[in-house]
Amino acid sequence: MKLSIPGNDQARLLDTLGAANRKFQQTYTGDRPDRQPVHTVYGGANLFKADTCVKMGEIALKSLQTYAPNFAVLARVLQLDGHEHLPQREADIMALMIKLEKMPEAARRQEPAWLAYTVYNKIVRKLHTEPVEDFRIDFEDGFGNRPDEEEDATAVTAAQELAKGMQEGTVSPFIGIRIKPFTEDLKHRGVRTLDIFLTTLLDATGGVLPANFVVMLPKVTIPEQVSTLVRLFELLEQTHGLPAGALKMETMVEATQIVMDEEGRNPLMRIIKAGEGRCIAAHFGTYDYTASCGITAKYQTMGHPVCDFAHHMTKVALAGTGIFLSDGATNVMPVGPHRGEQLTIAQQLENREAVHNAWRIGFGHTMHSLINGFYQGWDLNPAQLPMRYAATYNFFLSSYEDAVLRLRTFVARAAISTLTKDIFDDAATGQGLLNFFLKAMNCGAIAEEEALATGLTLEEIRSRSFYRILEGRRRK
Template sequence: MHLSLPESDKNQLLEQLGTANLKFQRTYPGDRPDRQPVHTVYGGANLFKADTCQRMGDIALNSLQTYAPNFVELARVLRLEGHEHLPTLAAEVADLTARLDAMSEAERKKEHAWLAYSVYNKVLRKLRTEAVEDFRIDFEDGFGNRPDDEEDATAVQAAKELAKGMQQLTVSPFIGIRIKPFTEDLKQRGVRTLDIFLTTLLQETGGQLPPNFVVMLPKVTIPEQMTTMVRLFELLEQANGLPAGTLRMETMVEATQIIMDEEGRNPLMRIIRASEGRCIAAHFGTYDYTASAGITARYQTMAHPVCDFAHHMTKVALGGTGIFLSDGATNVMPIGPHRGEALTYEQLRENRESVHNAWRQGFAHTTHSLINGLYQGWDLNPAQLPMRYAATYTFFLSSYSDALHRLKTFVERAAISTLTGDIFDDAATGQGLLNFFLRALNCGAITEEEVLATGLTTEEIQSRSFYRILQGRRQQPA
């Protein structure tokens, strides 16, 4: 076999290409394997208490059990797959439920009622154990513009309540604060609240932050706002004895200018780079963005086409960077118009219809987000939580069989693929499949046993990295 290329020239060219390839991989490392919450619940800072997340779970559970006391009712309201075959009489529903309860999971999967039954029971379990995954103590829209003395006092009180929640283990797995934006008229207020809250919290906890703590900076339009936050973080870390890089942030997509700047470019990557690695997520602000696009209030919904345009532009700009993306909120609350205990039959019917209509809208919005690759969204009221999980579980469970086949086939081929040296391409493809199962596992849609059916081991699943899985299998003897 004869080769024509001079060895030294070839190696020099490939070395130059390798430098460019590695630079690209540093910029676009792929999806981050860390757990991403399926939602962020926003609540006014003045209302935050140490047990807020627990109380929200109680309200959410009561809402589900009041307006969908069984899985058949929920399936009909949401028109889940197979709902038309479910019984209508209460006795028949009870008999079907008892029969399904007595079955193994493998047996249930053969029943047409499996999806509806599984979704309902998983939602119940989630609301009882971890109803709120992520909570943002809100000093912006959820709090409003109040006198400085009042916001100062609220920042102190909210920090103390968070410290109490940390001690009592009542804090959601992910938590943070949203301060006011760094616009010219609100920058001083935003910085002051950040300083008061963090200083108080660290004093109360002996220098400890809750796990997965983050600061959200809203209405970002220029990189300099992110840079300023980074410098403030550095000062706060130094003043409070925190290790460098401890404080993390999120940005928000809320204005048309963050989708396209004055020169016709998408500035999102520059904005993320300005965070110097501290920004972990970009959240979409549905109502600020639609207002920025000139949409009148009546038509400002998540279903408006301008939202999809912004979503796709954001995904194109930040795809492969590891930045988590989150959709916005449904502003129709599943709360009946009539309150009180002595309600008439007609009032109870109107309450049920109102809640069910809001459920369908929230379910549809969340499903639309998931289909478009946005695995997180906002919730504004605890009564929205049942539909957040119902949509999420339906999405993952209805896609499970196909994803299982794909990943199982991929794992079986992994040893052959890695021997050919295609590790980066395979890792990127496999990571996307693995992330489906990790997201489904994290939110409770599937169990670890159902992930093990892919052929992965528990250790490989816990690594959360398909690259490491391939490396490990590559080192195994043939």
């Protein structure tokens, strides 16, 4: 067969292209398959104790059991699939629960009550075992501007409480602090708190950081704020004998300038690159961002269209980079207006309606985030935790059967592309499908064994890499 392009010229051109391709791949590495927490709970640093996360779980469970004593109540409040088929009378609900408990899982999945029953039980289990996945000890909005002496003292006590929690095993699996922003008026305070907190913590733990520890830098508007924190991290690591790169950070998308700079460009990628590999996540600040857009307080909600614009701009800038993205918080708390033990029937009803209304709002916001590809959000009150998990479990479980079919077909064919039902999957979708199951397993929506329905082995699933799975299968 005769070719027209000289071999040397072709090699030279393709080598040049190869260098460009590899540079692109270094930036756009694809979704990171590591565990991403489904939420971050922010709490004032002055209130943080070693057992804060444990107590939050207790409060959350009490709220759930008070205002949704069984799965049927929760299903009706949230309008979960199949809720219209559930009984109303408590005796009938109890009879149905006993029936479902005795059923094999395969048979139970055929029941209209399966989704609501499973979601509720998983929420209860989660609140017992791991109520908080990620906690941020907050020295910014949750703490406020206080005298230097008070913030210094709080940085010490909060670090000591964290060290105690590490020793007692009561710390959430992801944890960190939020310092004050590196704006001109607050940069000194932010650095001082960071230094005091980390010095106290490392002295108390013998130089050991908690697992998945991160520093949140809020109100970032320019790359220099991030690069300055990187240089400070280096000094702290050298001083305390930490491995290079041990300290990680997050940034916040909470000002219009981080979405569009003075030259009309989206600066998010430059801000992430300023982190030199230490910036692992970008979190959305709903209320600061809406305020920066001139939205009045009454309308500063996660459902405002300006939030979706910021989300899409963030996705466009950072998709495929491995940076975790988090949505913001719902500011309607599921807490009744009446307190105390001796409440009238009318007051109890008012409490229930207030809580249920807040549940519906929080559930809707979280579902909206998940549908739009934001698998993490903020919670501000322990009573919000049940709805965080309700939405998360509902999202994954209601999509489980379809995702199983798609991934099983895709893996079986191990081809460049495949048509499953009416959805066209190309090779890049494979990792996304695998990530669905990894995220579902990480949050407890499904067990590892349930992912085996995809046709993958546990070893393949734990590899967390669709590329490795295909490579392994093609070698066989």
